[in-house]
Structure formats: structure tokens, C-alpha cells
Amino acid sequence: xxxxxxxxxxxxxxxxxxxNVSMTAEKGxxxxxxxxxxxxxxxxxxxxLGFLKPDQGEILIDGKPKAQISNTEFWKKTAYVPQAxxxxxxxxxxxxxxxxxxxxxxxxxxxxxxxxxxxxxxMEMAGILHLRNKNCARISGGELQLTLIARALAQQPExxxxxxxxxxxxxxxxxxxxGLIEKLCREDGLSIIxxxxxxxxxxxxxxxxxxxxxxxxxxxxxxxxxLTPENMRDAFGVEIRMVSQTVDGRNVSSIxxxxxxxxxx
Amino acid sequence: MTVTAxxxxxxxxxxxxxxxxxxxxxxxxxxxxxxGSDMANAHTVLFQIRIPRxxxxxxxxxxxxxxxxAFQSLFSNPMATPxxxxxxxGASFGAALGILLGFGAFRVQLTALVFGISAVMxxxxxxxxxxxxxxxxxxxxxxxxxxxxxxxxxxxxxxxxVADPQDVLPVITFWLMGSFSSTTQKSxxxxxxxxxxxxxxxxxxxxxxxxxxxxxxEARSLGVNLPLVRGLVIASASAVTASVVAMCGVIGWVGxxxxxxxxxxxxxDNSRVVPASVTFGALFMLVVDTIARCAxxxxxxxxxxxxxxxxxxFILLLRRSGGIGR
Numbered sequence: 342x343x344x345x346x347x348x349x350x351x352x353x354x355x356x357x358x359x360x361n362v363s364m365t366a367e368k369g370x371x372x373x374x375x376x377x378x379x380x381x382x383x384x385x386x387x388x389x390l391g392f393l394k395p396d397q398g399e400i401l402i403d404g405k406p407k408a409q410i411s412n413t414e415f416w417k418k419t420a421y422v423p424q425a426x427x428x429x430x431x432x433x434x435x436x437x438x439x440x441x442x443x444x445x446x447x448x449x450x451x452x453x454x455x456x457x458x459x460x461x462x463x464m465e466m467a468g469i470l471h472l473r474n475k476n477c478a479r480i481s482g483g484e485l486q487l488t489l490i491a492r493a494l495a496q497q498p499e500x501x502x503x504x505x506x507x508x509x510x511x512x513x514x515x516x517x518x519x520g521l522i523e524k525l526c527r528e529d530g531l532s533i534i535x536x537x538x539x540x541x542x543x544x545x546x547x548x549x550x551x552x553x554x555x556x557x558x559x560x561x562x563x564x565x566x567x568l569t570p571e572n573m574r575d576a577f578g579v580e581i582r583m584v585s586q587t588v589d590g591r592n593v594s595s596i597x598x599x600x601x602x603x604x605x606x
Numbered sequence: 607m608t609v610t611a612x613x614x615x616x617x618x619x620x621x622x623x624x625x626x627x628x629x630x631x632x633x634x635x636x637x638x639x640x641x642g643s644d645m646a647n648a649h650t651v652l653f654q655i656r657i658p659r660x661x662x663x664x665x666x667x668x669x670x671x672x673x674x675x676a677f678q679s680l681f682s683n684p685m686a687t688p689x690x691x692x693x694x695x696g697a698s699f700g701a702a703l704g705i706l707l708g709f710g711a712f713r714v715q716l717t718a719l720v721f722g723i724s725a726v727m728x729x730x731x732x733x734x735x736x737x738x739x740x741x742x743x744x745x746x747x748x749x750x751x752x753x754x755x756x757x758x759x760x761x762x763x764x765x766x767x768v769a770d771p772q773d774v775l776p777v778i779t780f781w782l783m784g785s786f787s788s789t790t791q792k793s794x795x796x797x798x799x800x801x802x803x804x805x806x807x808x809x810x811x812x813x814x815x816x817x818x819x820x821x822x823x824e825a826r827s828l829g830v831n832l833p834l835v836r837g838l839v840i841a842s843a844s845a846v847t848a849s850v851v852a853m854c855g856v857i858g859w860v861g862x863x864x865x866x867x868x869x870x871x872x873x874x875d876n877s878r879v880v881p882a883s884v885t886f887g888a889l890f891m892l893v894v895d896t897i898a899r900c901a902x903x904x905x906x907x908x909x910x911x912x913x914x915x916x917x918x919x920f921i922l923l924l925r926r927s928g929g930i931g932r
Contacts, residue, residue, distance in 0.1 A: 390827065391826075421823070429682040429683065430679070430682075432875060436874075446813070451877060
């Protein structure tokens with residue numbers, strides 16, 4: 342599935358959040374979305390998914406305007422992974438993952454045995470099968486995030502859209518989530534768009550990057566071409582040094598924020 | 607579930623025997639199986655009074671409990687009750703108005719029903735015009751419900767204020783406390799279809815209630831048709847609540863308490879909570895109403911008993927489960 346945003350602009354009332362943003366998520370590729378707080382990362386994601394309507398511009402799915410695709414069709418192809426938050430009525434992990442089958446069920450239907458098998462497979466893919474009977478209120482933040490990813494996988498989508506999937510997790514859990522995203526793309530051929538506050542993660546796994554700037558404009562292209570110290574200085578207002586080292590034959594890039602950009606005059 | 611069913615049958619049998627006019631169990635069975643008994647008035651008491659009343663109390667309990675469960679999921683809020691959108695206060699006002707105007711029992715019930723339904727429609731009219739959008743946010747709807755609810759409650763107070771304190775005011779006051787005593791075959795036949803229909807729709811929607819209880823974006827991303835499902839839930843729960851209040855007055859606690867009891871026993875999955883609310887609600891209301899009419903020489907208001915019996919049961923369960931299902 343190919344997901345395109347063409348010249349999208351969005352404002353809350355008179356306040357413009359972003360303008361003329363374009364990007365493409367090709368099949369089997371990972372796109373990271375970076376930008377400072379308030380640059381509209383989450384707003385853009387919500388526009389892509391149809392939760393908000395952009396003022397201008399188009400969202401195209403395989404070249405077809407999103408408006409022409411029914412909601413149920415869309416949510417069978419695209420799954421959304423929200424930031425992990427406590428549920429008001431905490432369900433068990435298995436019940437939560439099973440809800441991913443909802444787009445396939447007509448309004449009065451209950452999930453079938455087959456839906457349960459698919460949910461089980463999704464839990465296995467996310468590595469949380471051993472938690473299936475636990476209550477979501479009694480698992481860690483990392484486990485809850487993996488549960489939400491499993492729920493999205495139960496939708497059997499071609500594309501995952503994730504809102505800061507590793508925010509609020511410790512180092513180890515961040516690497517688990519990032520590793521899972523990379524594996525889902527490489528082994529299962531999923532396309533993935535994810536928002537992140539961590540340039541390292543974008544460097545680590547994404548093919549393409551959309552960098553949103555505080556002034557509402559954006560840059561899009563290959564991750565290595567977009568995430569240069571100059572561009573990041575421009576977007577975040579922070580002086581950056583980049584350090585690359587080879588660990589076990591793998592190139593690991595780190596970004597060191599060295600200080601705020603001093604305003605001229 | 608089987609245990610609850612057995613308990614319901616057992617309690618219903620006891621309820622048929624008990625009351626100011628005692629009928630031994632063998633006579634009840636003889637009457638029910640159509641063989642008739644030699645006991646004077648037994649047939650009339652059973653078929654004209656007790657059976658409609660027992661059926662209505664069970665229906666009301668089941669309906670209120672299911673509506674409560676549905677509203678709690680709809681608003682993602684454990685404190686939501688079937689009255690959240692002003693239905694109960696609207697219906698109370700209708701009934702008080704009917705009594706003030708000197709209507710007969712049946713027309714009072716009809717007025718209550720009409721005002722109960724209008725209250726919810728008014729909530730939607732208010733929130734729609736206020737937000738200027740086609741689908742108002744749930745917070746707006748809750749606030750709208752509170753506003754309309756207090757408006758009708760104020761109007762009810764106004765009616766009580768102008769009502770004759772000698773004869774009309776006590777009738778209104780007693781009616782508002784809730785009672786199944788005015789149940790007749792006729793009111794049962796007119797009131798029950800809405801309760802049954804509303805309860806049935808919510809039962810059919812039970813799996814959707816899980817996704818509905820998540821955040822709005824999440825519910826949408828699971829393919830839930832929000833306007834449709836929300837509309838169905840609100841229409842069904844309001845129809846149930848308005849009918850119950852119209853026939854039996856205001857019965858608090860059941861809609862809040864019974865779904866939570868179901869959750870504490872079975873977990874939060876609505877595909878189990880909703881059917882359990884039906885049976886627990888029916889059993890609870892049946893037991894409470896039987897006590898209400900048998901415990902003292904005159905009837906005890908049902909809403910007093912639901913709280914007096916409900917609160918300790920609820921606290922006990924809360925302490926045992928820690929508040930979270932399983």
C-alpha cells in the first residue's frame with residue numbers, strides 16, 4: 342500500500358499548524374516523522390487517518406483519494422497505534438488485542454474462533470503471548486505499548502501508523518519496540534509511519550524522514566539526507582554533533598545536542 | 607450464569623407466595639399450571655397483581671442495569687448512570703405534571719415517558735447548536751445532560767411547590783420515591799415493549815461497547831461507526847430509562863451498581879458484562895421489590911431499599927476485588 346500526502350495544510354482556527362506538507366510512504370518502507378513540540382506531528386498523523394480534515398491538500402491511498410475509500414476498507418488496510426494510555430475500563434491483554442478484529446465484524450457480531458486465532462498470532466508477533474490473561478492495568482508501560490501494537494497487527498493491516506510508540510519507555514523497552522517495528526517491515530512487508538522524538542531511532546530504522554519545522558514547513562526525503570546537523574539545527578534550534586560508531590558491524594549514529602542556537606542580534 | 611438463573615427462579619417462586627395475602631407454594635403451582643385452586647382470590651392476586659409486578663420489576667432491573675453498563679462504556683466513565691442525560695429527571699417532571707393536572711395513573715405514565723424522551727432530545731438540540739458541529743463531543747453531551755437534568759429537577763420542585771400539600775404533594779413525593787405498586791396488566795403491556803427493545807439492542811451491541819469505551823480516535827481506528835453506535839446506545843438506554851421511570855418512579859443505584867458488580871465478578875469485557883447485567887439486575891430488583899412489599903405492613907420505597915441493600919453489597923465486592931475486574 343502506498344500512502345501519499347500532497348500539499349496538506351492545517352490550522353486550528355486562525356493558527357496555522359503546518360502548510361504545504363507532502364510525503365509518501367511506499368510499500369514496505371519505514372517513514373519517521375520528526376519535529377519540535379508543537380510543529381504538528383500528531384496533528385499531521387490525525388489528518389492522515391481522517392480524524393481531522395486538512396484545510397487544503399490531499400491524502401491518497403494507492404493513488405485514490407482517501408475520501409473515496411470506506412472507513413471499514415481503510416481500517417482493514419491501515420492500523421493506528423496510539424500512545425499507551427490507561428484504559429478507563431481495563432481489559433485483559435487478549436481482550437484488547439481481539440478488539441483489533443472489530444473492522445471485520447458487522448455491528449452486531451461477536452468475534453469468532455478464527456478472530457481469536459488471528460489475535461493469538463498477533464500477540465505472538467509482538468512477543469506478548471505470555472501476558473494474554475493479564476489485565477492491562479497491571480502490566481508495564483512497555484508491555485502496554487506492545488499490546489497496542491499487537492491489537493493493530495490483529496487488524497492484519499498493510500500499514501501501521503504509530504504515534505510516538507517509544508515515548509515514555511526505558512532504554513530497553515525502546516529498543517524492543519524499535520526492533521519490533523524494524524522486524525515487521527523487513528519480515529512481514531508492512532509499511533510504517535511513526536512519530537518520534539528520538540533522531541537515533543529515525544536513523545536506526547527509517548528509510549525516509551519527514552522533518553517538520555516550527556514555522557510550519559517541512560522537509561521530506563531519505564533519512565540520511567534529511568537528518569543533517571544543519572537541518573536539525575534549523576528545525577529544533579539546537580546545535581547538534583553527530584557521532585557514528587560501528588558496533589558488531591552495525592553503524593550506530595548518535596546525536597548530541599550541544600547547546601541552544603544563539604539568536605543573532 | 608446458571609447460578610443466577612436458578613436464584614431468579616427460586617426468588618420468583620418465593621415472591622409469588624409472599625405478601626400481605628399469603629399463598630402457599632402448592633396453591634401457586636396449581637394456579638400457574640392452570641388446574642386452579644380452591645383458595646379464594648388466589649387467581650386474581652396472582653395474575654392481576656403479583657405476576658405483572660414481578661415481571662415488571664425484573665424487566666426494570668435488567669433494563670436499568672444494561673443501560674447503566676452501556677452509558678458507562680459510551681462515556682468511558684465508571685460514574686455514568688442511565689440518568690446522565692436527564693432522562694430520569696425529565697420523566698419525573700412529566701409524572702409530577704400529570705399528577706398535578708389530575709391525570710389518571712395510565713396518563714401520568716404516558717406523560718412521564720414523553721418528557722423523559724424529550725429531555726434527551728433537548729440535550730442533543732442544545733449541544734448541537736452550541737458546538738456548531740454535526741457530532742458534538744461527549745463532554746458537551748454530558749454537560750448538556752447535566753444542564754437539562756437540573757432544569758427539569760428545578761421544574762419538578764416548582765410543581766411540588768404549587769401542588770396542594772394536603773392531597774397532591776404526598777402523591778407526587780411518594781411517586782418520586784419509586785414503587786412498583788401501581789403496576790397493572792395494562793401499564794405493563796404498554797411499558798414493557800420499549801424496555802425489552804432497548805435492552806435487546808444493547809445486548810446485540812455488547813461487543814461494540816468495548817471499542818466504544820476507548821478514546822474517540824481509537825474507537826474510530828477500530829472501524830466503529832461512532833455516530834451510529836452512539837446514537838443506538840443513547841436511544842436504547844433512554845427508551846429503557848424513560849419507560850422504567852414512567853412506570854415505577856425513580857429507582858436509583860441499580861444502573862450504577864449492578865454493572866460494576868458484574869465487572870468485579872467477570873472482568874470488563876462487555877460481551878460478558880452485558881448479559882450478566884441483565885440477570886443480576888433482574889434478580890436484584892426482584893429481591894428488593896419483594897422485600898419492599900413484604901418487610902413492613904406498608905410498602906417501603908424501592909429507591910430507599912436499593913441503596914440500603916446495594917451499598918453494603920457493593921462495598922463488600924469492592925473490598926474483595928480491589929475495584930479492578932479480576
